[in-house]
Every structure is written in C-alpha cells, then in structure tokens.
Amino acid sequence: MDPVCPGMSLASSHIQPCLWFDDRLEEAARFYTAIFPNSSISHLGPVAGEFTLDGLTFRGVNGGPEIAFSEAVSFSIVCRDQSEVDYYWDSLADGGQESVCGWLKDRFGLSWQVVPARLHDLLSDPDPRRAEAASRALLGMRRIVVAQLEAAADAARAG
Structure with a gap:
C-alpha cells in the first residue's frame, strides 16, 4: 500500500503519469480502460484514483478547474x-x-x-x-x- 495515498498500490515503476481532471476522474478511468487491452481500475476515490492502461499505471486526481491538459504533454x-x-x-x-x-x-x-x-x-x-x-x-x-x-x-x- 502507498503511505501517501491509502488504498492505492505501489506499482513496480516509481515513475507514473498523474493526470489532473477537473472532476471527471472516474468517467475518464472507465473510458480509457474500456479502450485499451490489459487495463483495469485499481482504486477510485472521490479525490484520487489509480488505473492501468495496457500495463502502464496511471494516477489521477479530481483537482478542480485550475489546471488543464495541454499539448506540452x-x-x-x-x-x-x-x-x-x-x-x-x-x-x-x-x-x-x-x-x-x-x-x-x-x-x-x-x-x-x-x-x-x-x-x-x-x-x-x-x-x-x-x-x-x-x-x-x-x-x-x-x-x-x-x-x-x-x-x-x-x-x-x-x-
């Protein structure tokens, strides 16, 4: 278990993408895991969650509208x-x-x-x-x- 985010696992890689959603983390995790093979949702809470897409672990947060995705990543x-x-x-x-x-x-x-x-x-x-x-x-x-x-x-x- 992750001591920083209880309920979430410590994946084999120390580097994991963390995606900041306004308030649609659960919807996004379900959308992405339905598209990619070898995918699953490990944990979804009201603020944070973790899911895997084709073997790559992602973390996500419902962080509010202050930060939006850009083409920079x-x-x-x-x-x-x-x-x-x-x-x-x-x-x-x-x-x-x-x-x-x-x-x-x-x-x-x-x-x-x-x-x-x-x-x-x-x-x-x-x-x-x-x-x-x-x-x-x-x-x-x-x-x-x-x-x-x-x-x-x-x-x-x-x-």
Missing part, C-alpha cells in the same frame, strides 16, 4: 497496422478534437498521437526523397493512413 500510441490506428483514433477522438499528423485531444482534453509503427521506417528511409515525400504526405493528414504514406514514398522513388 501527450501520450503516443504506436500501432501495428492500419486497423489498430483506426481503432484507437476512432475510440479516442469520439467526443474530442482531431488535429494534424495523427494528433488528437480526447473528450477530457488529453493529447494523444496515434501513429503506425511503419511511420518511423518511412521517415527515416535512407533515400531522402522517400523520407521527404512521406513527411509531406503526413503533414496533410489528420488520421495517419499508412497506404498513403507508402504511396507517396514509392512515387518519390519512381520519380
């Missing part, structure tokens, strides 16, 4: 394929706000970037024309579409 989800990109994008953007290059804010104002694992390979292609073409294609996207990135990179190689 976000969570990146690296996806295996387009269907996983689509799943996380649709789930997290529901009730939120879409932005460019795979970024979005969810209904609680928390920023996420939903990216395919393939993006790193395309942007670091040894052929600078392919990497640049993929980068230009990315800048025109909200939800990242792998096939469009690959088509842009392939067209640059052919040109």
Whole structure:
C-alpha cells in the first residue's frame, strides 16, 4: 500500500503519469480502460484514483478547474497496422478534437498521437526523397493512413 495515498498500490515503476481532471476522474478511468487491452481500475476515490492502461499505471486526481491538459504533454500510441490506428483514433477522438499528423485531444482534453509503427521506417528511409515525400504526405493528414504514406514514398522513388 502507498503511505501517501491509502488504498492505492505501489506499482513496480516509481515513475507514473498523474493526470489532473477537473472532476471527471472516474468517467475518464472507465473510458480509457474500456479502450485499451490489459487495463483495469485499481482504486477510485472521490479525490484520487489509480488505473492501468495496457500495463502502464496511471494516477489521477479530481483537482478542480485550475489546471488543464495541454499539448506540452501527450501520450503516443504506436500501432501495428492500419486497423489498430483506426481503432484507437476512432475510440479516442469520439467526443474530442482531431488535429494534424495523427494528433488528437480526447473528450477530457488529453493529447494523444496515434501513429503506425511503419511511420518511423518511412521517415527515416535512407533515400531522402522517400523520407521527404512521406513527411509531406503526413503533414496533410489528420488520421495517419499508412497506404498513403507508402504511396507517396514509392512515387518519390519512381520519380
């Protein structure tokens, strides 16, 4: 048990994200744990709680409206394929706000970037024309579409 927050566990990592919600911690914890695999709620109290998303432990507080989330801190989800990109994008953007290059804010104002694992390979292609073409294609996207990135990179190689 955590001596600072009774009822909460001491997770294996000493570093844990702590999310400050106005007064919607329980709603957020239930929303996130319904989306991510290997997720659970450990504890929810009126002020503080703890939940796990795909093995990563989060703490949350109902701290009031004084502090809001910003793009300065976000969570990146690296996806295996387009269907996983689509799943996380649709789930997290529901009730939120879409932005460019795979970024979005969810209904609680928390920023996420939903990216395919393939993006790193395309942007670091040894052929600078392919990497640049993929980068230009990315800048025109909200939800990242792998096939469009690959088509842009392939067209640059052919040109």
